Amino acid sequence: xxxxxxxxxxxxxxxDWQNFDEEALQGLPKLEQTLSQLGNDQFNPIxxxxxxxxxxxxxxxxxFKSAVEFNEDIDREPKKRDVDQGGIITNISREGLQDKVRExxxxxxxxxxxxxxxxx
Numbered sequence: 001x002x003x004x005x006x007x008x009x010x011x012x013x014x015x016d017w018q019n020f021d022e023e024a025l026q027g028l029p030k031l032e033q034t035l036s037q038l039g040n041d042q043f044n045p046i047x048x049x050x051x052x053x054x055x056x057x058x059x060x061x062x063x064f065k066s067a068v069e070f071n072e073d074i075d076r077e078p079k080k081r082d083v084d085q086g087g088i089i090t091n092i093s094r095e096g097l098q099d100k101v102r103e104x105x106x107x108x109x110x111x112x113x114x115x116x117x118x119x120x
Contacts, residue, residue, distance in 0.1 A: 003047035009068045010050045011100045014107050021059040028112045040098040
């Protein structure tokens with residue numbers, strides 16, 4: 001898995017929280033903490049953190065791996081790049097990828113806040 005495909009697939013993946021079971025949602029604080037320690041331009045460590053976190057959840061692992069493989073296949077075949085097949089576009093600038101990382105961090109943080117029990 002290359003870092004661009006991993007990051008962009010995860011960005012796409014978190015747009016639908018139905019991809020995550022309750023166990024994975026409860027584990028989001030761990031991912032949030034790891035990502036918060038990395039700069040938005042530390043692409044390889046960010047991708048590694050995402051993959052490592054997904055590996056911890058048996059329900060999530062195969063779904064995410066499948067999505068990454070699908071997007072890698074589309075990116076490898078030039079004829080498929082021009083056709084919208086539900087994949088991601090990995091031809092993205094460094095700044096564009098940093099924006100996606102920033103969005104991932106914000107989205108994960110928001111979801112963590114949503115899942116916190118009300119503290120009184």
